[in-house]
Amino acid sequence: xxxxxxxxPTIVNVALGDRAYDIVIGRGLIASLGARIAALRPGARAAxxxxxxxxxxxxxxxxxxxxxxxxxxFHIAVAEGEPSKSYRVFEDVCEALIGGRLERNDLxxxxxxxxxxxxxxxxxxxxxxxxxxxxxxxxLLAQVDSSVGGKTAINSPLGKNLIGAFHQPVLVVADTGxxxxxxxxxxxxxxxxxxxxxxxxxxxxxxxxxANHGGVFAGGAARQHAIATSCRAKSAIVARDERExxxxxxxxxxxxxxxxxxxxxxxxxxxxxxxxVAVGMVLAAELSAELGLxxxxxxxxVAAHLAAVGLPTRLQDIAGFxxxxxxxxxxxxxxxxxxxxxxxxxxxxxxxxxxxxxxTSSDVAPEKVREFLARKMA
Ligand SMILES: NC(=O)c1ccc[n+]([C@@H]2O[C@H](COP(=O)([O-])OP(=O)(O)OC[C@H]3O[C@@H](n4cnc5c(N)ncnc54)[C@H](O)[C@@H]3O)[C@@H](O)[C@H]2O)c1
Ligand SMILES: [Zn+2]
Numbered sequence: 001x002x003x004x005x006x007x008x009p010t011i012v013n014v015a016l017g018d019r020a021y022d023i024v025i026g027r028g029l030i031a032s033l034g035a036r037i038a039a040l041r042p043g044a045r046a047a048x049x050x051x052x053x054x055x056x057x058x059x060x061x062x063x064x065x066x067x068x069x070x071x072x073x074f075h076i077a078v079a080e081g082e083p084s085k086s087y088r089v090f091e092d093v094c095e096a097l098i099g100g101r102l103e104r105n106d107l108x109x110x111x112x113x114x115x116x117x118x119x120x121x122x123x124x125x126x127x128x129x130x131x132x133x134x135x136x137x138x139x140l141l142a143q144v145d146s147s148v149g150g151k152t153a154i155n156s157p158l159g160k161n162l163i164g165a166f167h168q169p170v171l172v173v174a175d176t177g178x179x180x181x182x183x184x185x186x187x188x189x190x191x192x193x194x195x196x197x198x199x200x201x202x203x204x205x206x207x208x209x210x211a212n213h214g215g216v217f218a219g220g221a222a223r224q225h226a227i228a229t230s231c232r233a234k235s236a237i238v239a240r241d242e243r244e245x246x247x248x249x250x251x252x253x254x255x256x257x258x259x260x261x262x263x264x265x266x267x268x269x270x271x272x273x274x275x276x277v278a279v280g281m282v283l284a285a286e287l288s289a290e291l292g293l294x295x296x297x298x299x300x301x302v303a304a305h306l307a308a309v310g311l312p313t314r315l316q317d318i319a320g321f322x323x324x325x326x327x328x329x330x331x332x333x334x335x336x337x338x339x340x341x342x343x344x345x346x347x348x349x350x351x352x353x354x355x356x357x358x359x360t361s362s363d364v365a366p367e368k369v370r371e372f373l374a375r376k377m378a
Contacts, residue, residue, distance in 0.1 A: 005027055005028055005177070006026070006027060006028035006029075006031075007026045007027040007028065007176070007221070007224060008026060009024045009025060009026030009029060010024075010025045010026060010224060010225075010228040011023070011024055011025075012025065012228055012231045012232050012235055013235070014148065014149075014168070014235040014238060014239060015235070015239045016168060016238070016239060016242065019150075019168045021168060021169060021170050021171055021172065022171060022172070023147075023148060023172040023174060023231045023235065024036065024171070024172065024173050024174065025143070025174045025176065025224055025227050025228045025231065026174075026175070026176060026224060027175065027176045027177040027219075027224065028175065028177055029173050029174070029175040029176075029177075030058065030061045030062055030065060030136070030173070030175045030177075030178060031061065031064075031065055032065065032173075033062055033065040033066065033109075033134075033136065033173055034065040034066040034067065034068050034069030034070075034071050035065070035068070035069045036171060036173060037066070037069070037071060037107060037109070037134055037171065038069040038070065038071055040170060040171060041105065041106075041107055041132070041170075043105075044071070044105055044106050044107050045071065045072045045073060045074075045102065045103070045106040045107070046066055046071055046072075046073040046106065046107050046108075046109050046134075047073070047074055047075070047076065047096075047097050047100055047102050047106065047107070047108050047109065048062060048063070048066075048073060048074070048075035048076070048109045048111050049075070049076050049078070049093055049108060049109065049110055049111065049112070049116060049119065049120035049123065050075060050076070050077050050078075050110075050111040050112050050116060051077060051078055051079065051080035051081075051084065051112050051113075051115065051116055052077050052078070052079060052080055053080040054080070054111060054112045054113070054116070054138050055075075055077045055111075057178070057181045058111060058138060058178055058181075059075060059077070059111065062109070062111055062136065063075070073109075074100045076092075076093055076096040076097070076100075078092065078093065078116075078119070080115070081115065082115055082155070082267065084115055084116075084119055085115055085118055085119050085153070085154040085155045085160075085161075086154060086155060087154065087163075089119065089154075090119060090122065090123060090154050093119060093120065093123040094123050094126060094127050097123060097127045097131075098127060098128075102127065102128070102131060103128075103131075104128055104131060106131060107131065107132050107133060107134055107170070108120050108121075108123065108124040108127075108131060108132070108133035108134070109133070109134045109136060110124075110133055110134070110135050110136060110137075110147075110169075111136045111138065112136075112137075112138050112139075112142070113137070113138055113139035113141065113142045113146075113186075114137075114139065114141055114142045114145070114146035114147075116138075116142075117135055117137060117142050117146050117147050117152070118146060118151075118152050118153050118154065118161070118164070119152075119154060120133060121133055121135070121150075121152030121167055121169065122152040122153055122154055122163075122164050122165060122167070124152075124167060125152055125164075125165040125167035126165070130167065132169075132170045133167070133169050133170070134169055134170060134171045134172070134173065135147035135148075135169045135171070135172040135173070136172075136173050136174075136175070137172065137174050138175075138178045138179070138182070139179070139182055139186055139190055140179055140182065140186070140187050140189075140190025140191060140193075140194070140227075141186075141189060141190035141193055141273070141274060142190075143174040143176070143179070143190070143227050143230075143231075144190065144193050144194055144197075144226075144227055144230035144231060144234070145190075145193045145230075145234065145251075147169070147172050147174070148172060148231055148234045148235055148238065149168075149234060149235070149238040149242075149248075150166050150167055150168035150169065150238070150242070151164065151166060152164050152165055152166075152167050153165075160267075166242065166243060172231075174227060174231070176219065176223050176224050176227060177219070179219070179223070180219060184310075185272065186272070187217065188274070188275075188309055188310055188311055189272040189273060189274025189275050189278075189311075190274055191213070191216065191217075191274065191309055191311070192254070192274035192275065192277045192278040192281070192306065192311055193230070193274060193277065194209065194216070194226050194227075194230050195209055195278075195281070195305065195306060196251075196253050196254060196277065196281060197229065197230045197233040197234070198355075198356065199253060199281060199285075199302065199352065199355060199356065199358065200233075200250050200251070200253045200350070200356075200357075200358035201233060201237075201250070201356060201357065201358065202229070202233060202356055203354065203355050203356025203357070204356070205229050205233075205356075206305075206355055206356055209226065209305065210301075210305050210308075212225075212226075213305075213308065213309050217309070234251065237250065237251060249348065249350065249360050250350060250358050250359075250360065252350050253280075253281060253284060253350040253352075253358050254277040254278070254279075254280035254281030254282075254283075254284050254350070255277060255280060255350075256280065256284075256336055256339055256347070256348070256349055256350070257276075257279065257280035257283045257284065257332075257336070258273070258276035258277040258278075258279065258280030258281075259276065259280075259335070259336075259339050260332045260335035260336045260339065261276040261279060261280065261315075261318065261326065261332070262276045263335045263338075264326045264327045264331060264332060264335060265318065265319075265320075265326060269319075270318060270319040270320050270324075271312075271318055271319065274311075275311060275312050275318075278306045278311035278312055278313060279312050279313060279314065279315060279317065279318065281302060281306070282299070282302055282303045282306065282313045282314070283372075283373075283376065284349065284350060284351060284352065285298065285299035285302040285303070285352055286299045286303075286372075286376075287349070287351065287364070287369065287372055288351045288352040288353070290372060291351065291364070293351060293352060293353050294352050294353065294354060294355070298352070298354075298355050301355065302355070314376070315376055315377055326377075328374075328377075329370050329371075329373040329374040329377060330370065332373055333366065333369065333370050333373070336369075346362045346363075347362070347364070347366060347369070348360055348361070348362050349361050349362075349364050349369075351364070
């Protein structure tokens with residue numbers, strides 16, 4: 001299958017009043033990008049922000065689509081990877097946007113994974129006190145998570161995503177075919193977030209994934225369905241709680257443990273974000289079982305599904321666990337305590353009261369969690 005083949009797109013609306021926007025999901029959509037943007041903003045110019053890897057595969061098709069719609073455009077390609085979410089690269093992007101004479105009515109087009117979405121989205125929020133932007137997510141993680149909801153950010157040397165803004169895109173165009181050039185490992189990491197939506201709020205979707213994950217990886221209608229269902233889940237939560245004062249925290253299922261594991265492995269290639277989330281979701285399910293919230297069999301079912309797609313599910317599955325280790329339970333506890341989800345000294349955990357029903361809890365005794373982690377490491 002190639003991205004040239006088209007499917008009928010699925011449209012998910014993010015209901016945010018006068019900042020509402022559509023997420024359009026389907027195979028081959030990049031060819032219609034220019035027409036879709038031109039319909040939204042006749043006469044506007046577009047500044048494409050991308051990374052060099054994505055540019056190799058998808059810049060030319062995006063440019064051709066803008067050309068076909070008669071849109072004038074220029075582009076900025078930064079180095080791929082998390083280090084580009086820095087003050088330095090942010091400055092480069094802003095200067096290139098200003099130097100390219102982007103005006104108030106023009107648009108930024110973020111063509112890439114979550115790094116580009118966060119970086120370009122934040123630049124769009126800042127340049128000229130805010131210009132509109134379109135998300136063209138090219139990783140699975142970006143299509144189901146980071147491109148939806150309007151959180152944009154770069155990293156401070158003191159921590160991830162500490163400098164940023166809420167800035168909603170005016171359109172999201174998710175071409176499911178562009179994921180064909182993504183590495184299997186990156187695709188799997190994004191899949192952890194897809195499974196997350198089932199676990200946190202949609203048991204039927206989780207069950208569907210257990211039966212259809214092969215189709216999601218293969219790239220046909222099942223992939224489109226999984227991405228659309230994920231976007232619907234995220235946009236419903238974002239519409240209820242745009243600025244994360246309540247429900248939006250449920251999206252952090254598996255992330256308290258996951259972030260600590262990412263930090264413990266130095267945010268290196270040993271553990272991608274989604275892989276940390278996979279291990280973290282299994283830990284959250286197992287902790288829920290130990291607290292008597294769900295049957296132990298349900299926790300085993302979570303692990304079995306994530307293992308079936310090739311994701312790590314145990315601390316021992318993390319690359320280099322034997323050689324370099326991941327630190328002690330105390331160290332993981334300290335890292336979790338530093339996580340920004342900590343409120344007034346209490347650690348918040350997202351736990352399960354059923355498969356498909358997550359909730360926030362601030363009253364799990366830290367000693368219980370430390371003892372649980374120590375046992376899991378043994
Ligand atoms: N704003 C939010 O709500 C939110 C939510 C979750 C994650 N994030 C952020 O997202 C980032 C992670 O996103 P990511 O996993 O997409 O990382 P990424 O943007 O670094 O992309 C991963 C890698 O895949 C490559 N790539 C992307 N699309 C490709 C394609 N179609 N073909 C070939 N290669 C491709 C990229 O060049 C990169 O090397 C983190 O910085 C995280 O903080 C933000
Ligand atoms: Zn995540």
